[in-house]
Amino acid sequence: MPDSTAPGQKRPHVVVVGGGFGGIAAVRKLKRADVDVTLIxxxxxxxxxxxxxxxxxxxxxxxxxxxxxxxxxxxxxxVRFLKGLVESMDHEAKTLKLDGGVEVKYDYLVIAVGVTANFFGIPGAAELAMPLYRRSQALAVRDKMFAALEDAAVNGQDRDLRIIVVGGGATGVETAGAFAELRNNDMPVTYPELDRKRVHITLIEMMPHVLGPFHPKLRDYAKKSLNKRDVDLRLETAVKEVREDGVLVEHNGEQEFLPAGIVVWASGITAHPTVQDWAVPQGRGGRIETDEHLRVKGMQDVFAIGDVSISPDEPLPQLAQPAIQGGKHVAKVIKAELAGKTVKPFKYKDKGTMATIGRSSAVAEIKFLPRLTGFPAWVIWVGLHVATLLGNRNRFATMINLTAKYLVWGSHNAIVGETPPVVALKPVTVEAREPRKAVSRAAARKATAKRP
Incomplete structure (x- = not known):
């Protein structure tokens, strides 16, 4: 990295571990600071x-x-970028050890690595359930879904097909709603061989309601919206075991096995196991304990922000906004210390939360606005998510694709990948079918379940 203007003196080196919401916010806030930044x-x-x-x-x-x-x-x-996985930290020597034998020296360290899925020790969950925290995991879910549909289209529906989503938070509700709309709106056209009524989307939640952090009015709206999309909603239901062919659940003391081909895990988060090797104090959920300035407790030049951090005195929600605001605050603290100044303790400004269930259906709690449901909340949800994306190309592409999905129902153009070859379990002969009576697009929409 370039030296400072003072002869023979290097600028302070700020190392940011994690390129998520908080890490990017911290790096950008240091743009005009007299420091060198390495993002890992x-x-x-x-x-x-x-x-x-x-x-x-x-x-x-x-x-x-x-x-x-x-x-x-x-x-x-x-700023420069360095690809690597942090294996250990020596805070006395102010050194990080990365995989591959790379060592990185720091003057200030910002830990912003996020979290991973928490399977709560449920048998089979870690091995067989499919979380949604990485791009590769999302692609694995998508490809497994289409592989199952293609297989059923050739071999017939000798049994019902089921996708189970575990967890009734925002991710679980949004995922279940999207799967249901794909089944309700696209499958009758793209998979005419399959009976839509034999394809089930099941959402399992331990609590008596979905979207726990939201107002009861918004929870009720989300529940009704899921029901209108024919989501099989299992509330006050606990997952006892995940098996290769389904999930064992318990409700009111009675156990039931739900056959399923895909189990999406959206229930609970915890710190990555590698954090245990970083010589930092950990609290609930393995999260790194911090003080009022998001400084790691007992360490002057080490900070932790976002989902991986926790202040025992004032725990923050594990959302994007606390991470972004935390990243900006830490950068402000570093700049102030280099200038011999001080700043006020970090204060989170809650801007609200939102979740979508599907087309024209969402819930939103936004500061200075009344609680919103339906189309107005959905428009805000779309606009905010598109605006928050990094890069204009991503914003434009996402807007185009979401427009094609939500505003042009007739496209049915799913974004697919590679699926394995379909093997016929018995001889299959494909013959011409009797011509069907033409159905207008309006009639087809009317035939499906009514949606808000």
Whole structure:
């Protein structure tokens, strides 16, 4: 990295681990600081996690929601990117050890690595369930879904097909709603061989309602919206075991086995296991404990932000906004210390939360606005997510694809990948079918379940 203007003196080196919401916010806020910044991530791209479920349900390309981290240098010359996985940290020597034998020295360290799925020790969950935290995981869900549909289209529906989504938070509700719309709106056209009524989308939640952090009015709206989309909603139901062919659940003390080909895990998060090797204090969920300035407790020059951090005195929601605001605050603290100044403790400004269930259906709690449901909330949800994406190309591509999905029902153009060859379980002969009576698009829409 370039030296400072003072002869023989190097600028302070700020190392940011994690290229998510918080890490990017911290790096950008240091643009005009007299420091050198190194951004480290195990991937060469940032993933916009709130829209991963859209990749899993074949509505967005993975490239629409990923952004090349090295592109951050296009508008910021004091930063460089380094691909690597942090294996250990020596805070006395101020050194990080990465896989491959790479060592990185720091003057200030910002840990912003995010979290991963928490399977709560449920038998089979870690091995067989499919979380949605990485691009590769979303693609795995999408390809497995289409592989199952193609197989059933050739071999027939000798049994019902089921996708189970575990967790009734925003990710679970959005994923279940998207799967249901794909089944309701696209399958009758693209898979005429299959009986839509024998394809089930099941959402399992331990609590008596979905979207726990939201107002009861919004929870009720989400529940009704899922029911109108024929989502099999299992509330107050616990997952006891995940098996290769389904899930064992328990409701009111009675156990039931639900056959399923895909189990999407959207229930609970925890810190990555590697954090245990980083010599930092950990609290609930393995999250790194911080003080009022998001400084790691007991460490002067080490900070933790976003989902991986927790302040025991004032725990923050694990959402994008706390990570973004935390990243900006830490950068402000670093700049102030270098200038011999101080700043006020971090104060999170809650701008609200939202979730979508499907086309023209969403819930939103936004500061200074009344609680919103339906189309107005959905428009805000779409606009905010598109605006928050990194890069104009991603924003434009996402807007085009979401427009094609939600405003032009007749396209039925799912974004697909590779699926394995279909093997006929018995001899199959394909013959011409009797011509069907033409049905107008309006009549086809009317035939499907009414939606808000």
């Amino acid at each position: 991530d195990r991937h060469t791209y940032n993933t916009f996690q709130p829209l991963l479920y859209q990749v899993a349900t074949a509505s967005l390309n993975p490239g629409d929601i990923t952004w090349f981290l090295r592109a951050i240098r296009s508008k910021q010359s004091n």
